[in-house]
Amino acid sequence: MTLEGRRIAWKFAERLLSPGDLAAVQRFDFQDLGYGYDPFGMERESAMLAYLVFNALHRHWFRVESRGIQNVPTTGPAILVPNHGGVVPIDGALMAVDVFKNLDPPRVVRYIVDTFAAGFPFVSTFLSRAGQVFGDRKNVEDLVRRGELVGLFPEGAKGTGKLFHERYRLRRFNVGFIEIALRHRVPIVPVSILGSEEQAPMLANLAPLARLMGVPYFPITPTFPHLGPLGLIPLPAKYHITYETPLRFYEEHPPSAADDPVVVRMLADKVQVRVQEMLDDALSQRESIFDLGSPLEPRPGGNENGDSTNPP
């Protein structure tokens, strides 16, 4: 962003963000390398604009409710491990907004994004400036070494490509995050995100066309592709996010366990089962997918249990 662009971004933010949110984007921990970028290319102004957009979606479109934010570490490295879904993968952005606005002090979740996105102009630049990092093991290790809060979807792109009847049935977790957590002694926070897997019900996947286009899947939904790009606008499913107590595998396993494929697979399965249990539990408590009628109690900032809802 040019210097003039940065000035305009701040003017925008002053008008459109609440005083609390504005203070949060001004004070979050940002390691400036000298020219307004952090070591992974995040720019405070771009991250702020992304927050502005996704905060509006978080609040008004998806009406996100969350529980257990006190389980997210306020300092030091941690890996947040949620389920992944929704065809258009904005579940990560909504969770990042949720963590940013409910955690004190605010922290940016550095998501590990599939590398295929790095090849797309505009998309790759936007993701990088907003604080996301493309999925290479070295990038994850560099992030945890620097004490960052990392968000990682062990289901990978196959998670967002689930058909509607497969919703909330987790795909097999990749094991890379366990190896890194053991090697660098990093806690893992299991997260369940309810709502994402109904926002764009995928009825079929045109796999040959996807291969031709070089994308992980080509979805057929009730609205896409016959409504064109507008068909990708997600339905206003209500989001419920739960953060579980951190799993500190490194307390029971030495760093060398990261080289044992049996241990690593077992621990990845353990995290997968935990996230699945959280999803099943949240599904059993949910009364409606959209929940458009019930007004929400305004509890800004959350209560002593770490629960938060958006004001109506």
Next chain:
Amino acid sequence: MATARTPREPGAKGGNGEGRNRPKHNVLITGVSSTAGRHLAMHLAADPRIGFVLGTAPGPRPRFLAGLDPKRFLYLPSDILRPRQVRDLFHGAHFKEHGIDTVVHLAFVSHPNLKGRKVHRLNVEGTKGLLDRCMESGRVRKFVFKSSDAVYKLDPSTPVYLDENADLNHDPEADQWVQDRVAAEMICRSRMDSAGMDVVILRFASIVGRNVGGQMNAYFDGRFVFKALGYDPLLNLVHMKDVIEAIRLAILKNTGSGIFNIAGADTATVTTFAELNGRRCIALPEHLLEVVNWAMRRLKMTDYYYSVDRDRMRYTCLLDTTRAREILGYAPTRSIEFREYRGLEG
């Protein structure tokens, strides 16, 4: 290949410091007429830990080397493409008399507009011939090769910070400038396990500064700075004084053979650097950049070669300097003096 071997320094008895009582190093610089060679020769000739500096390049002594102390610096014309001249250099009286124990190889075609068989011979076969002469001499204990971050392969899955073990660009379609560097580096790497001589490769980020020349200077000094539409990768720029300091440390420190990434103090995007340099970035669709760059070169509006940096204009390429920091003790200290630097501070 980035692991260090048992170090061998003249008179080394442990430690890797630049201690006072350690014997002085006597250095041969090839390509001393290049910008880096000139700065290095002047710097080393003034360094009390360096005994003597022998500088070589084809042709008569450049004027800018005339002022150096003749007791500490000597220029010898020599073309590393001519085996007889190289042999004469290594068997000559000056080489033996001054006890040359370190060779810094800078004789490399620095501009991508020079291409072809002769350039390849200088870059690759010249490096090979020089390395072989150094090993045969039995006197040279360290060979320092100045390389570039252009050797790294860049694609969407490349990490933000590349360490010395990252994949190199072996693409046969890559520009000759890149291919020659990769080939010369591989020759150096293949000699790293040789007995009696350490081979140190320094991979530098883009060197930028006044009167320095090079790709990034040409890019940011062009009348228009064109970039790929939709991309704005991070770049790291290194100051010439940091380059010289890294080479100096590679000469003096007892590191053994190894590869070191050397980055500078300035990291920002293409757009930001262009703005700091008082230029406005113009974004064009990627497939037009090559054509526009060709036209600008034909019109003498730029010396920049887009084909060399095609991938760098899309993907971030920053260097992980952990090894250089921990083993060489290198840390960048100088920032590039941009024209509009004060504008940013304001």
